[in-house]
Amino acid sequence: MRILSGIQPTGKLHIGNYFGAMRQHLSLQAENEGFYFIADYHALTSNPDPDELRQNSLEVAMDYLALGLDTDKTVFWRQSDVHEVVEFAWVLSCLTPMGLLQRCTSYKDKIAQGLSPNHGLFAYPVLQAADILIFNSDLVPVGADQKQHIEVTRDIAMKFNATYGEILTIPKESILESVAVVPGIDGRKMSKSYDNTIEIFEPEKQIKKKIMRIVTDSTPVEDPKDPDKCNIFALLKLVASPDELSEWNDKYRNGGTGYGTVKKRVVELMIDYFKPYRDKRQELQNNVDFVKEVLKDGAQRASAVAAETLEKVRKAAGLGV
Numbered sequence: 001m002r003i004l005s006g007i008q009p010t011g012k013l014h015i016g017n018y019f020g021a022m023r024q025h026l027s028l029q030a031e032n033e034g035f036y037f038i039a040d041y042h043a044l045t046s047n048p049d050p051d052e053l054r055q056n057s058l059e060v061a062m063d064y065l066a067l068g069l070d071t072d073k074t075v076f077w078r079q080s081d082v083h084e085v086v087e088f089a090w091v092l093s094c095l096t097p098m099g100l101l102q103r104c105t106s107y108k109d110k111i112a113q114g115l116s117p118n119h120g121l122f123a124y125p126v127l128q129a130a131d132i133l134i135f136n137s138d139l140v141p142v143g144a145d146q147k148q149h150i151e152v153t154r155d156i157a158m159k160f161n162a163t164y165g166e167i168l169t170i171p172k173e174s175i176l177e178s179v180a181v182v183p184g185i186d187g188r189k190m191s192k193s194y195d196n197t198i199e200i201f202e203p204e205k206q207i208k209k210k211i212m213r214i215v216t217d218s219t220p221v222e223d224p225k226d227p228d229k230c231n232i233f234a235l236l237k238l239v240a241s242p243d244e245l246s247e248w249n250d251k252y253r254n255g256g257t258g259y260g261t262v263k264k265r266v267v268e269l270m271i272d273y274f275k276p277y278r279d280k281r282q283e284l285q286n287n288v289d290f291v292k293e294v295l296k297d298g299a300q301r302a303s304a305v306a307a308e309t310l311e312k313v314r315k316a317a318g319l320g321v
Contacts, residue, residue, distance in 0.1 A: 003032045004137035004171075006039040006079065009056035010046065013063045014197035015270070019238050021191030024141060027067050034074030035302065036064070038295075042128070045110075045121040061291050063200060066281035075305075077298035079131070082305035090129035091288070091317055095159050096126050100152060101241035113193060129153040133160075133168045134306045141174040149312045164316035167253050168309075181240070183231040187215040200274060201281050208267045212260075219257040232262050239269040246295070 005025050005297070007013075009047050013022070019177055025036065029230065038057050048056075069076055101107075107122050113120060132140055132153050140150055150173040157168040181189050184196025198210050212231050219225050227233040236248060248265075251257040284291055314320050 001032045001138045002035060002136060003028050003141065003215045004035040004037075004132055004135055005040070005141055006037045006131060007060060007064075008039045008043045008127045009053065009060045009278065010043055010048070011056060011192045012197070012199040012202070012230050013060060014192070015191055015235075015238070016184070018200055019182050020063070020069065021141070021143060023068060025065075029070055029074045034076075034138075034246075035072055035305075036069065036076050037131070037302070038078045038296075039131070042124065045124060047118075050153055056195060058288065058291060061283040061295055062281060062288075064202075065264070065284055065291065065294065066277050069292055071298065072096070074293065075298050075301045077293050078173050080294065081299035082302045082306050084310045085127070085130050085134050088310055088313060089307070090126045091319075092130055092133070092156055092160065093123060093126045095163060096129075097158050097159075100155060104148060104152065106149065121124055121242060125149045125152045125202045129156045132171050133157055135302065136309060137171045138167040138169065139174050147173060154187050164313075168317055170253065181234075183214070183234050185210050185214050185305075187231050191312065198270075201278060204271050206208075207270060211267050211270065212263050214263065216259040222255050224255040225252045225257075225259075227252040230257055230259075230262075232266055233297065235266050235270070236262065238275045239266070277319050 003025075004190070005021075007017070007022075013230065025034075028034065031233060038060050038302050043053060043056075053299065061076070061078070064076065065071075077111065090153075101122060104125055107117075108125065109115055110121055118308055120127075126151050127153065133149075133156075140153075142150055150171065157170050160168055161170075184190035184194055186196045188194050188196060198207055211232075216230060216232055217225075230252070233248070233252065237245060240248065
């Protein structure tokens with residue numbers, strides 16, 4: 001089964017990215033054909049600094065490779081290196097009803113968050129559909145907030161097939177079952193837009209400092225506490241073994257344990273969890289040319305698949321000779 005997913009290079013990846021989606025993406029490559037890309041075209045909707053966008057794309061590539069992406073099993077590339085997807089997006093846009101895009105809630109959500117309205121932001125679902133359909137993707141693992149975009153992709157693909165013939169594969173969605181919403185240091189969902197993240201590969205001292213600042217309630221040490229309502233316990237669940245987690249659960253409910261003690265343990269577990277990946281990440285940081293070659297090779301492999309689909313699309317739509 002062909003699995004497709006993309007991630008925007010909008011900044012340093014954080015543990016919310018990893019436990020919320022990346023870990024699941026990486027596990028899927030074991031028994032499936034993975035097509036994973038760095039969505040730098042999509043990142044343009046926020047008008048990033050050009051040099052920063054290029055560097056972020058490389059950083060994301062290094063992060064994925066360090067965390068276990070296997071290029072023998074997975075095609076991995078930078079979106080802007082596969083130009084066929086943009087031409088295909090235009091063809092799809094000419095079939096996409098305006099009403100379909102106007103019903104998408106993500107555009108309104110992004111504007112509410114302060115992003116400047118532009119056509120790219122509005123037409124984002126069409127480019128996303130092109131990403132998915134040009135590679136004949138069978139399954140697209142997404143978070144619940146992206147479910148509507150996959151439905152839009154399916155609608156666009158069915159409209160295309162009804163107009164030009166059965167050419168495009170109709171993808172299925174796979175809603176990722178995240179362990180939990182990963183809380184940021186302020187208690188809200190961890191997000192770059194909230195500036196409350198713990199980056200995967202930032203210095204260990206900084207990780208400790210951030211975890212020790214995580215917001216908790218004012219329950220006294222001696223009193224029982226509800227682990228299900230505790231931000232630091234939510235992080236503990238991500239990295240502790242089942243047996244240890246059970247012990248901490250009992251300590252919370254019995255009272256006598258302060259949040260500071262739990263935070264110190266989360267620091268230890270979090271640093272231990274990512275240590276092997278951190279070592280690999282440093283190796284890649286010292287060999288950026290290798291990372292660039294990986295992306296170049298991935299783009300060539302992805303382009304071969306995209307070009308085949310686009311040739312059928314052009315012929316069906318009456319484009320070219």
